[in-house]
Amino acid sequence: MEFGLKLKEGDKMTAGYADFGDGKLYYEIEGNGETLVLIHAGFVDSRMWDEQWKAFTQHYRVLRFDMLGFGKSDPVTGPVSRRQDLYRLLQELGIEHARILGCSLGGETAIDFTLEHPELVRSLIVVSAAPGGFEMRGEPPALLLEMLQALEQGDLARVSDLQIRLWVDGSFRQPEQVDSRVRQRATEMNRIPVENGTWAIDDANPLSPLAPPAAGRLGDISIPVLVMAGALDNPEILRAADLLANEIEGAEKVIIPDTAHLPNMEKPAEFNRIVLGFLSRL
Incomplete structure (x- = not known):
């Protein structure tokens, strides 16, 4: 793996690329203290966290990145393993443990990663996500x-x-x-x-999905967990939030009113307060 690091002038943010051999992945790090990893949703990129960046980097060393096929990262040429890309990135950056926050596809990835590498995750925040293997009910939208x-x-x-x-x-x-x-x-x-073409190439047919899938293994998660969702999201996402909160012992659940799938972008101040409050109690 090769890295191209650069320190941006005028601030403390380090930005670079990690080359996994199947594509270069763009990432940014800023702040000090424990590492907090932000994983974006599967239809946007790491800029979705812009309104969180300043607030979170005041308290944590924050890492965000564009998954392959998104943002500044290379396009995907075939199926990839999102959790494996996260593992390789943390290993190459020398991050031995982290607190992880993921939204939608990023939340599903965070859950899978936690189950596969429990020793690396200190706490988990899942936003607008369903665990792998979650069976949707009813007719699709x-x-x-x-x-x-x-x-x-x-x-x-x-x-x-x-x-x-x-x-x-x-x-x-x-x-x-x-x-x-x-x-x-x-x-x-x-x-x-x-x-x-990211969804059609990769995310509709991911490489090496977690087996058995996460939906039947949520009780194995024993770290502090916060589950968040927007009240105006698809009802199945809200049902998934209930499942996560019920199956993970001690998990907290917060539903943010008047928001849908990206509550952090619609109500950033409220979102930041809830996340930082949860983390401060750990």
Whole structure:
């Protein structure tokens, strides 16, 4: 593995690339103290944490990165293991243990990583995520079916629009009811994985999924856990939050009102207060 590190002038942030051989992964680190790892959702990139960065780096050494196929990282050329990429990154950066916060796909990755490497994880925060093996109930959202159809037709602009409708707006709002700045920022990030074909190439068929899947192993997690979700997210995400909170002994659950899949972007001050409060009690 090769690294290209650079220290940005005027601040304390170190940014670089990790080359795993199957693509270069972009990451940033800033702050001192215990390491807090931020893992982004599967339709945006590490910029989703911009409103958390200053608040969290005042208390922790914070690491965020773009998964392969997202942001500044290389596109994926085939299925990858998200949890294995996280493991390789932590090992090469010499991080022996961390507190991990993941949203959506990032939350699923964080759960899998915790089950596979419990000795490396001090605490876990899962946002808007379902564990691997979680069986969705009912009919899939109509917008999801439209998105898959647009993907088959190669209508990438429509794919991106529908992904924003699905996840940023959520199941119970129209676009005009959502902060336009949040939608615009998410759209800018979303265009990259859509153009890269990330979901179709990798995340619809991930490499070496955790076996047995996490949904049946949640009771094995014995570290402090905080489960978060937005009240306006898809009801199945809220049901997954209930499962996580019920199956993991001692887990705390917080539902943030008037937000959907990205509560940290919609209500950053409230989100930051909840996360830092949870971490400060550990």
